[in-house]
Amino acid sequence: MTLTFSGNSNTAAFVPRETADSIPFSSNKLPEIFSQFSVKPESVEADIIKGTIEECESSGIRGEEKYCATSLESMVDFSTSKLGGNIQAISTEAEKGATLQKYTITPVVKKLAADKSVVCHKQNYAYAVFYCHATKTTRAYVVPLKGADGLEAKAVAVCHTDTSEWNPKHLAFQVLKVKPGTVPVCHFLPKDHIVWVPKKST
Incomplete structure (x- = not known):
């Protein structure tokens, strides 16, 4: 397997x-939003804005608490409301555009928290918007990786232990050739996605 840690092409800041x-x-305010950002209603940019808002407004699956953060402050507030006040943010660390071929996992895989985390995924929008969700069936790990070419990365991996409520057509089931709810599904996070976890007391 070859891993490429590329960031989101949308570099919009908070x-x-x-x-x-x-x-x-809000999808009810699209004309006003398009006007605010000088976006033509029939453009590709308008479709991206509309798609992000619709995804944020859609209902989450059972057992998932979702929230779209439109500012750093609101992301922190949501995360602390689910995890408590003492939290830390973890994300994948790798050289820009790093591609690890024939990689190996070093022995020290660190579990971040016992089934308690908030995962935030950056969306395409005119400014930084993160789709955050909290579930009780997600485990997060930091996985040190080293490629055969010497490139290294410290990747964040997320494992979903209960996929019974996922869409049966989800790409993960097609790739792994499994059915919802049968096995955990794990994946690495891109560089610009964030996992919030309770900070361990020292």
């Missing part, structure tokens, strides 16, 4: 909470 809260973020 805006302050006050600014984010002043900008509509």
